[in-house]
Amino acid sequence: MFRPILVIAFGLVLASQTSAAQFQKTDADKDKGVDVRSSLGDLHMGNDADARKAGLPLYPGARVHHDKENSDAVNLGVLTEAFGVKLVIAKYDTDDEPGKVISYYRERLKKYGKVIECHTREHGGDAHAEFSDKDDSDTRSKELKCEGDNTGPVIELKVGTENNQHVVAVEPQEGHSGSTFALVYVHTRGKQGDI
Numbered sequence: 001m002f003r004p005i006l007v008i009a010f011g012l013v014l015a016s017q018t019s020a021a022q023f024q025k026t027d028a029d030k031d032k033g034v035d036v037r038s039s040l041g042d043l044h045m046g047n048d049a050d051a052r053k054a055g056l057p058l059y060p061g062a063r064v065h066h067d068k069e070n071s072d073a074v075n076l077g078v079l080t081e082a083f084g085v086k087l088v089i090a091k092y093d094t095d096d097e098p099g100k101v102i103s104y105y106r107e108r109l110k111k112y113g114k115v116i117e118c119h120t121r122e123h124g125g126d127a128h129a130e131f132s133d134k135d136d137s138d139t140r141s142k143e144l145k146c147e148g149d150n151t152g153p154v155i156e157l158k159v160g161t162e163n164n165q166h167v168v169a170v171e172p173q174e175g176h177s178g179s180t181f182a183l184v185y186v187h188t189r190g191k192q193g194d195i
Helices: 004-016 098-112
Strands: 022-025 033-038 041-046 074-079 084-094 115-120 154-161 164-172 179-189
Touching: 098 115, 098 154, 098 164, 098 179
Parallel strands: none
Antiparallel strands: 022 033, 033 041, 041 074, 074 084, 084 179, 115 154, 154 164, 164 179
C-alpha cells in the first residue's frame, strides 16, 4: 500500500539529528503520538486519527472500533522539501446497516468531487498513492478507479485522485446486525505543494 520502509528510514534519519530535532509527546497520559521536527523535515505519528482529521463528519451514533488486529487509529504525516505524505485512517462501528452508512457518506463525499462505488473482499481496499520526485506541475495524479473484479461484501466509496483521496469502506458486522466502517484520507505531494 504505502512504502513503510521509506517512512521508517525517514524517521530514523530524523531521529539521528538529535541536536536539531525536537521530540514531543502530544499527550503523555494517552500516548497519542510523537512529533519530530528537524532541519530535514517533520514527522508526526500517532493514534489520534478521527473523522474530522479525515475530512468527514462522524456518522451519528458511531463508536470507535477496537479489535485485536486494529485497536488504534492511524494519523501519519511526513513533510520534507522533497515530498510529503498525509495518511489518516479511523475505524468505527455502528448499529445501523451498511446501506444507511453508505447513503450518509455518499452525500458528504460529493463536496470532494465525483464519488465512485467499489466492492472489495476485504476491509482496507486499494487506497494507495504515487510518490514522485518531479515537480507537482509535471505530474498529473490519476483519477481513482475500482480495482480487481469489483465484487465482495465491502463497499468502498472513493473520491479524488491517487494523490489526494477520501475513501469510506463499509462492511456488515459478522455475527450480528450493524456495520464497521473506515474513513481514510490520503494526500501526497512531490517537491511543491501543501498538505
